Amino acid sequence: MTATIDTLPDVLSPVRFHQVGKTFGTGRKSVVALDGVDLEVEPGEFVCLLGASGCGKTTLLNLVAGLDHPTAGRIELNSSRPAVVFQEAALMPWLTAAGNVELPLRMAGVPKAQRRAKAAELLELVRLAGLGDKRPHELSGGMRQRVALARALASTTDSTGDAGDKPSLLLMDEPFSALDAITRDVLQGELLRIWRATGTAILFVTHDVREAVRLGQRVVLLSSRPGRVVQQWDVEDAPDAAAVTDEINTALRKVISSHAA
């Protein structure tokens, strides 16, 4: 892996994994969540991460976000602070929906009026206009997930200032899992629009293969226990989406059943 420095590309990748491993605990009870993962996200690339439940997708995202540290290998992070949509909504219970969306802006020191406007705009985007003053416990599961999405978007938009010319990065952990098909459609469209407009790189975890194929430029499949990169598909240039979907599904089935065996 010493060769990385020589082959440094002109534009730096937002994130690059070098044989990254992550083990939880020690001794007999330890769990190897990730093992020897090599992964690179190009600037502005939309990468979808697929894998069985419990294979290490969330762990991988946490490593990128700097919320956890690899027990082996090395992560090269070259983006501004990544924005994260967590798997659980994890809203702050003492803040309203709008307050939650404003939180990253507040911490970045954005003035109040601007914050307000931005939060309203983002809530509108996730189809929650007018519900800004609700508390998390007054929202439905899907609504909470959408607030969390809006919050993550708020945290990317603010980071343009301080990050300078570094590429930005958005990490999303099953952000649409609790949404009905129609809302999901709309938000997928919005996400693509934002992606194209901002040129941010996105690392997107999902269980829905069709969603992965629809959204991503590249689909990465992780194996289970330990999580390893098994296969990758370039789905943007694929001529037949349905065929790729089937192919990925088959691969996924193989990965999971090989583990179960």
Add this chain to the structure above:
Amino acid sequence: MTATIDTLPDVLSPVRFHQVGKTFGTGRKSVVALDGVDLEVEPGEFVCLLGASGCGKTTLLNLVAGLDHPTAGRIELNSSRPAVVFQEAALMPWLTAAGNVELPLRMAGVPKAQRRAKAAELLELVRLAGLGDKRPHELSGGMRQRVALARALASTTDSTGDAGDKPSLLLMDEPFSALDAITRDVLQGELLRIWRATGTAILFVTHDVREAVRLGQRVVLLSSRPGRVVQQWDVEDAPDAAAVTDEINTALRKVISSHAA
């Protein structure tokens, strides 16, 4: 609605809604979550509930489970205590995975050895064999959801004793939303097997129309704000599943866009 008593059928429905309404809060800030809902689940029936995010599905399930009370109308519950899979996993953080599954059995006074065996069996069923001693915070999102599922199944199986001849009822709020396609397939199959074997009635909330059509005998579509029953499909006897799926999708789209307008 006074006619209900006259037309009492031979076999009692596990649950029947009479013009049920639910409003959260009072005054200007009140939210009408459900309005004039009439719904009946036949003994042993598998009903799927569809609707936009935030339309009141979880609220409806809570009403059935007796965790909340209608502000209008009447709910006739004639089952043993319904078992519930909540939208959030909501595991007890101080118990291990196995401890969580055992919890309903413990509360029902099942002896220890039997409890152990049952929990191990249920964890195996949800493909978590051997992970019984993990704490909730050591599990991935999908694993937690599966533990919650196993726990709910444990709480149905125990209720056979004290409920006598009352029909049993299982309420499930998006139980498979955080699972990969393959695990979901397997668990859907298991659910159907259990349903057939026990003859329990199931009220199943999902966002996935194809899942609803695959699993349910009847699909109920709720509108948004206020939640009302808009349309129902008898999908068991439907000749062409794909056609019904399309039809439901169209209806869902109409309901959601009509609200957005």
Add this chain to the structure above:
Amino acid sequence: MPLDVQEGSVEAGLDALDTPVDTTEGSRVRRIAARVLPPIGAVVVLVAIWQALWAAAFWPEFKLPAPAAVWSQIWQLVTSGDIAELFWVSVHRAVIGFAISLLIAVPLGLAIANLTVVRRGIGPLVSGLQSLPSVAWVPAAILWFGLNDRAIYWVVLLGAVPSIANGLVSGLDQVPPILPRVGKALGAGRFGGIRYILLPAALPGFLGGLKQGWAFSWRSLMAAELIATSPELGEGLGQYLHNGMSLSDISMVFAGIVLIFVVGVGIELLVFRPLENTVLKARGLGPAR
């Protein structure tokens, strides 16, 4: 018979407690009544038992004074206007002492909760301080500061600071770890994380600590007042109780205890209860579950 959840379920009694009281137009009076009547009822019951015990002459008068005798002591303070001074002297001291304690305890608690070294080094010492009775400090405080307010505040600080700091620490320890992680991911630095995530998240536990801290500072103040008596210090409730003791006037002792108690309950009902209710309600944690 179909089981009607709304009316007849087994748990209806329990559930009734869950259901938030509907706040319709005219119910303001009733809501306040529902809040004020039960403690008054409890007090009435207590006094009735006391009166009965006294009337039964179960204990001699010098052990258990008549409620009427205690009341006349208090009434005398009220009519003479002395009660205003007693309250003022004690309450303003307690409030000042509590405020200073807060200023010291919050940074201390934050340091203990966030820095492992401080937690391991200072944490046990702070808890140890908490287990030192205030009375033990009074003589030393008088020796160091003289018979004046500084000595009293010193005693109050030593009582309240460890309690508030510990309350904050245990509040912080119970914050679900996902929240600070989310905060970090949203760009919270060290300070922002404390200001915007940890402190508000720990608020319910912290409020409990504050309540305990207030109790400690009020207790410590009373202990200090009980021991340090001097005309320069003005006469507070503690001194009043002290006089009752030195006169072995049991009805005066009881009057003193009742007054100290009234302030305790009053502050609880007027300050901490509403604060706590607001905080808990805003996060969907009900006080009555």
Add this chain to the structure above:
Amino acid sequence: MPLDVQEGSVEAGLDALDTPVDTTEGSRVRRIAARVLPPIGAVVVLVAIWQALWAAAFWPEFKLPAPAAVWSQIWQLVTSGDIAELFWVSVHRAVIGFAISLLIAVPLGLAIANLTVVRRGIGPLVSGLQSLPSVAWVPAAILWFGLNDRAIYWVVLLGAVPSIANGLVSGLDQVPPILPRVGKALGAGRFGGIRYILLPAALPGFLGGLKQGWAFSWRSLMAAELIATSPELGEGLGQYLHNGMSLSDISMVFAGIVLIFVVGVGIELLVFRPLENTVLKARGLGPAR
């Protein structure tokens, strides 16, 4: 230069505190050292400051005794073996008092937390009780029970019960409402819900309450011992401190304070700290965040 998260990120300093210490084979000794050394270090620093203050003769000897003088007082107790009696008398009283308090406080706390009427009626009274200083009860207790252990336990109970009960209530109030709902859905009756859901869920907050309750009972005991001295009562730490005060012997007063403090810290480190760590760790709440 690429930002290496593992080595050079801005938050690395903060993160280092987050990372659980890896427990490799030989690290047991080091782990215990990491736990024991910081408080010892803190004590050493404190004593050094004390010695420096004393050496600077900032205050006259009768205000601030020499650390050596205090140490010789303690050492004398150790060599004469009196220290064993002092500890035994006080600690066993405190433990018994605390145990009785627990038995009373837990049902009381449960009733307050679960029944609105009780909460509204008794809740403020219990909080009010908490704000009454223990010393205020001593004379009344001696009057009612005589100069014996019963009077002392009475004072301890009045100090500890409200504190433990309040801790439990605030722990219960902070339980995420989803958990009792889940419990109900899983078939928990009223009793099962308390036993299997509410109590364990409230445990972290409750432990905080227990710690405060212990502090209260230890403080109350010391206050009682400070005031009620009698050979029949045996000589506890409070009486030792009292004797020091009576003789205006500042080094004895300091020795007494140090010993009371040592017991406070000792119980904290030996009992409550490990308990709390176990409970928090089991739910993935870290003590050091």
Add this chain to the structure above:
Amino acid sequence: SRAGGSDDTAAASSDKGPATELRLGYFPNVTHAAALVGLGKGLFTKDLGSTKLVPTKFNAGPEEVGALLGGSLDAGFIGSGPAINAYAKSNGEAVRLIAGATSGGAQLVVKPTITKPEDLIGKTVVTPQLGNTQDVSLKKWLAGKNLTGKVKVTNLENAQTLDAFKKGDVDAAWLPEPWSSRLVLDAGAKVLVDEASLWPDGKFPTTVLIVRTQFLQEHPETVKALLSGLLAAIDYSSANTADAKAVVNDQLKQATGKALKPAVIDRAFKNIQITADPIASTFPQLAKDQVTAGIAKQAPVVAGFADLGPLNDVLSKAGKPTVDAAGLDSK
């Protein structure tokens, strides 16, 4: 710094003229009659002139000592036991004995069933405070009767002693006036020992006046004014005993809210002697008694405690006999 070793408190200060304020401690007790009369009749203020008098009430010796050592009090009427402790525990630095106030007035009162010292075996005897004047006296007396360890000695506040005696929790008590009288008259106690019978001429210091050394050095004028006020109070008390009783009772009522019964105050006054003589000759004995009583390991050093110069100045100016320091005034 500590290395110097000299007592800087004693060395540093010199006369700074009359003080602006004199903070005077006393107990609301009959044994402090001189203080109460002086305060009640305004006799202190008369002599102090422009110096403001701030009287402060205490209930126990150690607290008053604490206030003196903490610098919150300039002078104080106090029992001889705590006075010795204050001097000894401050290494002879902090305070000086400048006059007496009361002699006598302490008795061992017992339940009527107790008629001889041996009857006390296994019984509970109360004194007001560990190491106070009566506590030392009792323990010394017990030692003399070979009863040490056979009698339970307990410390209790005087007011509580009365209740406990009434209740029967306590069998005997060695108390100062008016409490011994209250136990006799209100609770039916009998006198077993009058402490006066244990001392030569029945004279022993019950209450003395001590002053902070620094204050004495800085404001000798003020101290003399205080002493002349004290003499005036003593004269007044012996000249108008009935009125003095009334004044004392009035002061007690003011200080504590309750007056004593006339019978109690009469009996109490009979047992005390109000005098400015600190009876310095007894102090070495009192110090030794602390060892006998098991309060101290070695007798506290009392040499240098007394500074009776100001008192004797005032006495001789008034044409009265001076008092003897009995060697207590030099180290």
